Amino acid sequence: MVTQNVDGLHRRAGSTHVVELHGASDxxxxxxxxxxxxxxxxxxxxxxxxxxxxxxxxxxxxxxxDVAVEDVDAMVIPSCTVCGGS
Incomplete structure (x- = not known):
C-alpha cells in the first residue's frame, strides 16, 4: 500500500507493507x-x-x-540515545 497519510492509520488497521510517502507524524x-x-x-x-x-x-x-519553533537557539534539542546524533 502506498499512502500520503502521515497518521499511521493504515498500519494500525493491519496493513503490513506500507510506504508512507510523506513520513509519519508518530x-x-x-x-x-x-x-x-x-x-x-x-x-x-x-x-x-x-x-x-x-x-x-x-x-x-x-x-x-510540520512545526514552527519560535527560538530554536534557546532550546536544548535531545540527542539520539543510540548514537548521540540528531
Missing amino acids: RVVCLSCGQVFARQSVADRLAELNPQVDLDVAIRLAPDG
Missing part, C-alpha cells in the same frame, strides 16, 4: 543512524530538557505535521 528518525523513536518519547525528552520553555507556545504544530 515517529521520529535520527538523521545520523536511522534509529526510529516514538514521537511522544522525543516530545517528553524535549520537555524534560527545556523546563523553562512553554512548549505549547514555543512550538506551533501545523496541520501537515
Whole structure:
C-alpha cells in the first residue's frame, strides 16, 4: 500500500507493507543512524530538557505535521540515545 497519510492509520488497521510517502507524524528518525523513536518519547525528552520553555507556545504544530519553533537557539534539542546524533 502506498499512502500520503502521515497518521499511521493504515498500519494500525493491519496493513503490513506500507510506504508512507510523506513520513509519519508518530515517529521520529535520527538523521545520523536511522534509529526510529516514538514521537511522544522525543516530545517528553524535549520537555524534560527545556523546563523553562512553554512548549505549547514555543512550538506551533501545523496541520501537515510540520512545526514552527519560535527560538530554536534557546532550546536544548535531545540527542539520539543510540548514537548521540540528531
